[in-house]
Amino acid sequence: MTLNKLLKLLSTKDYLAIKNELANLFAADIAELLEQIEDKHSIVVFRLLAKDLAVDVFAHLTMKKQIALSKLTNDDELSEIVNELYFDDKIDFLEEMPANIVKNILKNSSENERRLINQFLHYPDSSAGSLMTTEFVDLKKHMTVAQALDIIKATAPNKETIYTSFCIDSNRKLEGTVSLRELILSPSDTVVEEIMCKEVLKVDTHDDQEHVVELFKKYDLLSLPVVDHESRLVGIITIDDVTDVVEKENTEDFHKLAAIYGNTKDKLLEGSVPNAVLLRLPWLIITLFGGMLAGGIIQVFEESLTSVIALAVFIPVIMDMGGDIGIQTSTIVIRGLATGDIKSGNIWKCLIRETLIGVTMGVVCGTVIGFVGQIWQGVPMIGVAVGGAMIATIAVSSVLGAFLPVLFNRIGVDPAVVSGPLITTIKDITGLLIYFNIASLVMGI
Amino acid sequence: MTLNKLLKLLSTKDYLAIKNELANLFAADIAELLEQIEDKHSIVVFRLLAKDLAVDVFAHLTMKKQIALSKLTNDDELSEIVNELYFDDKIDFLEEMPANIVKNILKNSSENERRLINQFLHYPDSSAGSLMTTEFVDLKKHMTVAQALDIIKATAPNKETIYTSFCIDSNRKLEGTVSLRELILSPSDTVVEEIMCKEVLKVDTHDDQEHVVELFKKYDLLSLPVVDHESRLVGIITIDDVTDVVEKENTEDFHKLAAIYGNTKDKLLEGSVPNAVLLRLPWLIITLFGGMLAGGIIQVFEESLTSVIALAVFIPVIMDMGGDIGIQTSTIVIRGLATGDIKSGNIWKCLIRETLIGVTMGVVCGTVIGFVGQIWQGVPMIGVAVGGAMIATIAVSSVLGAFLPVLFNRIGVDPAVVSGPLITTIKDITGLLIYFNIASLVMGI
16 A cells, blocks of 8 residues: 555545555555654554554554654553563663653553563663563473474464574573574474583673674574573574664764764754754864864965965865865774774784875875966976875875774774864864975975 | 684694684684684684584685685585585675686586576676575475475475475465464464465565665565566575675765775775775865865955955865765765665655754854954954855755755765765865855955
8 A cells, every 4th residue: 555545545534445455564564654644644544453463563663653652542552552562672662651651551561571671671772681572482401392392382472583492491591592493303302402502602681782783793693692690591682673773883883974973863863953963063173173273274374375375276175185085094994993804913904005095096196286286376386385285185194094093993982983073183284284384395485 | 712722723733622622613703713814724724624514614704715715625625615505605605716616616516506506696796686595495385284394394404594485386486485483383284375474575686685685674574585577486585694785785885975986895905005096086086176176266266365364264164164064964864865764755854954954053163163263363354254154154065965965866876976075076166155255245355
């Protein structure tokens, strides 16, 4: 069903037709439609969905729409939906809701679940604990394959994944994992201990989500167990939640490269204008200061500039080329550090290589601009000054772009955050210093 | 085992100890160790691995190391490893190998497989066909669950995933999918047709991999069937290959934002220096031209500049702030378009919002620099000229940063490629024009 068709059916109040059309759609597609229509219409459509589908659609909605819909439903209706969500989706939702609504929903939960929800709501943002779900299959290692399969069959409808089961001892300590693949392939009287994998990859509830993502990528995992500080199994993380994290982290890195502070895209694209300004201004202050410092350099050489005003003509091209190449180099290095392509083993090789590339590009661009500038302005030796300054500025920018991210990475500062404005500022100041000094030297001013 | 320990054992030629240590490691970890040691040592370690593990380790190696190792093995040894790889890994490897080695490996394959390999080698780069594997479970819809499970058990060791099976008719047309979860939960005499999902998400062999990634993310898939132009099932794509694509595409987008041409990170980080220069120079030529054009504007206003040389002091800060804010805006918009957060429904709202944010930041920064500049330089009205120019330049850059990516996206040009250098150039030229015109006007020069 297209958006237009839905809107048309809504305007004619043909709810039966909508209900029939919705039955043929995937939950993700229904969620996409709901996102695009007004809240008062969304709730009408949402109520037409069968209970199971409604829960699935709700899980696919954005936080913004979830909150809008929950304001339009009564408490019972809402807690009925929320209680059916998978545990990780439920926590994500509850985290954003006001305390009184959380309380109302918890009212309908068992005491055990209430305790668990409270515990999960306290895991730090971007920790493994905040990503995990409690709906996994746990087995005992002395069970037979047949017993294990019976447990899986009996509990499967409430588990987020049944493709990996987790073996725990009487203290809930994780002893091993066994895949459904292994269980299916083994004779039914085999004891689980014989086929389970004992070298288990796991994370701690407080490990950073970036570490979780790395493990999933490196070992091609579908799920990963999470243990507390006493090695007790408390949850699992599944691959679908990891792909969301990857996208979110990449978006954050993009924003950091553009010198944007803070880490939620929602606030950037949806929040108020003053809010967005506050996220975007802080790092620009470095540029503002740097630009004025660069102006100070120009003022120092005011006399040279007055005697050969043509020197001013080449300020933008030297600044811009230095800036672009510095950003190129730092982006390549920052990305290489993030993906692990640049690591301690090859770091010096990379830095030297980037420097060489920078010098090569400087020589190419400097030679071109030197000749063009000489012919264009005709002032004696101006081509040498401009070309020389271009070579030096590009070389400096490349070195900065290569070394600054590595340096920040070493001292534990995220290189994506600070590199941009800092490179702009330093290359401005050094570039202008080099330019006017070479000009004074070769042109005798 | 740490790298140091491995190197020590290698130097003492204690191969038995190495073999024992390796047995406790995951394939991905062994691959990581091999990447860090010399090729001649790698091959020694590689030969110590049991056959199955060796195949798994080989699949985890980078293309560069795979090629290095294959040069050090004899043909029989190599084709034994390569023939055991999962089909998609095999194709990835063969694509990079010289024709004579491919021929040698194909010699040991069945005629059927040779035909299939040749077909796969012809799918375009970044198409769904180039990502898929042929190792999936296919069923007939009239089978019972018990029969289906028997087939899965019998063929599982050679299949990349058994968690989804694919039902095909006698012409290999895809009729539905059924998850192992459904099969396990259903009574054994149920006919597969009753439980299979008939609304199947699928892609064509020639669909772009970006489309594949979108489907996996939107519908939380673990695998996706690929059909040819006659709807016949030819392969499946599994989630582990998709996460690799996501990282690769994100890296490409990072590089494009930094105005780097071409799309392989290997060439940027590993290739020859002249090669890297060729990938990085092309888009910079726009900046080179733009910078000279901006110089031309300065030359036009040479007289104003000579009479108030202090005007030159503020050229860097106006250029830099305009540039940084333009890049911020374009990065937010380009990323929003890529993640789908900005779409046709809300595009105008976003553009207007970004413009508003730009004007707000312009007013804030312009007011600051206007006051500071007036006090610093003391030339009558220079603060008004500088502040006004800053406001206008930042506003123009924001509008460019917001509208150019959307415009390029509309006409089918990748916005990440062209936005950076173009924004730098246009804001330079308009910024200087605005600056000198306001200065002429308010300062009477």
